[in-house]
Amino acid sequence: MNQTAPQSKISWQLLFTLLMFAFMYVPILILAVYSFNESRFSASWTGFSLKWYASLLQDSRLLSSLRDTLFVGCFAVSISAGLGTMMAVGLFKYRFPGKSLYRGMSYLPLIIPDIAIAVATLVFLVSIGLSRSIWTIIAAHIVFCLAYIAVVVSTRLSSLNPHLEEAALDLGATPTQAFIKVLLPELMPAILSGCLLAFVLSMDDLLISSFTAGEGANTLPMEIFSRVRTGVKPDINALSVVLILFSGVLAFTAEYLRYQSDRKKLS
Amino acid sequence: MATSTPPPVSRPQSSGLRYNVSKFAEPLVLLAPSGLWLLLLLVAPTVLILELSLIPGFRLGQLAGGYGLGNYLQIFQAIYLPVIGRSLFFAFGAMCSSLILGFPVAYWIAVMAPARWRNLLLVAFVLPLWTSSLLRAYAWIAILRPSGVLNLLLGAIGLPGQDLLNRPPAVLIGMTYSFLPYMVLILYASLEKLDKRLLEASADLGATPQQTFWKVTVPQTMPGIAAACLLVFISSLGDFVVPELLGGAASMTVSRLIYNQFLGATLNWGFGSSLSMILILGVSVAIALLIKYGDRDGATLT
Numbered sequence: 402m403n404q405t406a407p408q409s410k411i412s413w414q415l416l417f418t419l420l421m422f423a424f425m426y427v428p429i430l431i432l433a434v435y436s437f438n439e440s441r442f443s444a445s446w447t448g449f450s451l452k453w454y455a456s457l458l459q460d461s462r463l464l465s466s467l468r469d470t471l472f473v474g475c476f477a478v479s480i481s482a483g484l485g486t487m488m489a490v491g492l493f494k495y496r497f498p499g500k501s502l503y504r505g506m507s508y509l510p511l512i513i514p515d516i517a518i519a520v521a522t523l524v525f526l527v528s529i530g531l532s533r534s535i536w537t538i539i540a541a542h543i544v545f546c547l548a549y550i551a552v553v554v555s556t557r558l559s560s561l562n563p564h565l566e567e568a569a570l571d572l573g574a575t576p577t578q579a580f581i582k583v584l585l586p587e588l589m590p591a592i593l594s595g596c597l598l599a600f601v602l603s604m605d606d607l608l609i610s611s612f613t614a615g616e617g618a619n620t621l622p623m624e625i626f627s628r629v630r631t632g633v634k635p636d637i638n639a640l641s642v643v644l645i646l647f648s649g650v651l652a653f654t655a656e657y658l659r660y661q662s663d664r665k666k667l668s
Numbered sequence: 669m670a671t672s673t674p675p676p677v678s679r680p681q682s683s684g685l686r687y688n689v690s691k692f693a694e695p696l697v698l699l700a701p702s703g704l705w706l707l708l709l710l711v712a713p714t715v716l717i718l719e720l721s722l723i724p725g726f727r728l729g730q731l732a733g734g735y736g737l738g739n740y741l742q743i744f745q746a747i748y749l750p751v752i753g754r755s756l757f758f759a760f761g762a763m764c765s766s767l768i769l770g771f772p773v774a775y776w777i778a779v780m781a782p783a784r785w786r787n788l789l790l791v792a793f794v795l796p797l798w799t800s801s802l803l804r805a806y807a808w809i810a811i812l813r814p815s816g817v818l819n820l821l822l823g824a825i826g827l828p829g830q831d832l833l834n835r836p837p838a839v840l841i842g843m844t845y846s847f848l849p850y851m852v853l854i855l856y857a858s859l860e861k862l863d864k865r866l867l868e869a870s871a872d873l874g875a876t877p878q879q880t881f882w883k884v885t886v887p888q889t890m891p892g893i894a895a896a897c898l899l900v901f902i903s904s905l906g907d908f909v910v911p912e913l914l915g916g917a918a919s920m921t922v923s924r925l926i927y928n929q930f931l932g933a934t935l936n937w938g939f940g941s942s943l944s945m946i947l948i949l950g951v952s953v954a955i956a957l958l959i960k961y962g963d964r965d966g967a968t969l970t
Contacts, residue, residue, distance in 0.1 A: 414776040420849070421773045425796050428807035431817055435810060476841045491698030503699065506706050512955055513714070514906025516923040517944045520930055521713035524720060524937065544709050547702055558768070570735060605800050608908055611931060622802050629806045629906040629913065638810075652798035656791050 436638035453639035466624035477542035478596050479576040485550030486592055493558045510548035521611035533615030541613045546599035553595030554588055561587055590662035597655040601648055717941045726938030739942035755921040759904040762843035766900050774855035790856055794849040805913045808842050821961045834916025842910040858892020895967040903950050922947050950963040
């Protein structure tokens with residue numbers, strides 16, 4: 402390109418962008434710094450300490466809520482991966498009466514506010530007399546997980562070469578073979594990044610879990626919420642740092658997958 | 669059900685009876701499970717909420733009365749009307765401040781930054797979205813509380829301390845912080861598609877940078893701006909975590925009020941359901957505007 406724009410001079414937009422980057426990251430850094438602070442109450446620095454991290458490891462209530470969260474996330478996402486992919490492929494390949502209605506329904510979980518979904522699910526569970534447990538949390542999480550996975554997969558589907566599958570069919574593959582050997586490998590990066598997104602959303606969900614949880618089921622956001630309502634807790638600072646690092650790794654994996662599939666698309 | 673008779677689009681070499689079976693079986697297998705799941709756990713419950721909202725004063729374990737609009741009339745009482753107004757104010761405020769803060773960032777990344785850094789910069793900016801929204805709101809408690817970081821800094825340079833936590837400004841700050849990445853993401857998508865030659869042409873024809881911005885850049889990216897604004901508006905309107913953690917008792921919003929009707933002290937399910945329907949209605953109106961005026965790319969990003 403011929404654009405050798407004078408980027409060397411510092412524009413106000415650049416400075417402003419830097420300021421906004423600081424706005425996004427400083428709160429997270431502050432949490433990180435305070436997680437190493439000796440003092441329990443003071444906002445000023447009283448010395449370096451790892452004791453809040455040590456107290457995390459001994460907090461059995463927190464650890465069991467972490468286990469619940471991971472269980473819900475893994476279970477809901479692995480079921481949604483199948484359902485969501487099938488839904489995206491079905492919507493892409495077939496035309497049928499009521500299709501736009503079906504598609505509209507598939508967007509509902511992304512549109513309706515969490516609180517409204519949570520309330521509706523609670524009322525529904527009570528009205529059919531199903532007792533609430535960790536399984537009802539999973540059932541409710543599948544609703545939004547499958548919708549997000551379907552959206553990510555359909556974006557990928559619409560950029561695929563539609564003739565690949567036809568070619569496989571022409572060459573004598575059965576529809577199932579064509580799906581497994583041709584379409585599925587092409588969709589894999591999108592399915593995986595959709596799963597990561599769904600997993601992060603499931604791990605982040607407070608409202609739907611709170612409304613559908615039964616006796617004994619307690620997810621991490623529910624536990625964190627009940628603790629931070631009453632003020633700043635240094636062990637929660639330490640937990641934040643651990644979780645932020647964890648989700649940072651997930652984010653990088655998802656972006657890398659997307660980058661890879663974009664590159665494949667270009668080549 | 670809508671999924672029961674789905675003829676496939678076109679399939680080469682549809683040979684005889686075997687295909688006729690799979691013609692219906694395949695789409696049914698693909699679409700029915702998710703469809704049923706969504707119908708059962710999302711559509712049916714929402715219809716149930718609609719019904720409940722029409723039973724005035726419905727409480728769990730009580731005998732249900734007849735249908736009526738009592739719950740909706742209750743919303744328009746003097747105690748609850750300010751709650752609706754406050755929710756709209758927070759959503760609108762968060763939308764405006766994210767637009768003002770987000771546009772220069774998206775513009776710099778999409779138009780002025782070196783091309784090979786653009787994707788990385790964008791990913792870095794929206795990275796905080798991947799972390800827990802609960803913890804990001806919590807981080808602001810540590811900053812804004814009376815003995816927090818902000819007052820520590822203000823004190824250090826000799827300025828009077830501010831008591832922002834548990835007051836409306838804290839909610840606006842928290843919501844802006846939460847949803848600014850969405851704003852930048854969608855504005856970027858729109859600004860990236862902007863034809864840079866238009867900007868050069870405008871400059872060549874003697875327009876000042878301000879004129880170029882207002883007469884070329886803004887009109888060209890209007891669909892993206894609309895999509896981004898409505899997305900932030902919708903997300904803020906339904907947000908529970910930020911007003912609950914940062915707003916204190918004075919910042920009751922619709923979502924918090926709904927929460928209280930079900931998990932809080934009040935337990936008025938009928939009233940909570942009608943509030944929930946109002947919230948869904950508000951969001952649907954915003955979505956209808958998005959579909960009418962926004963661009964498709966923005967809509968699919970949500």
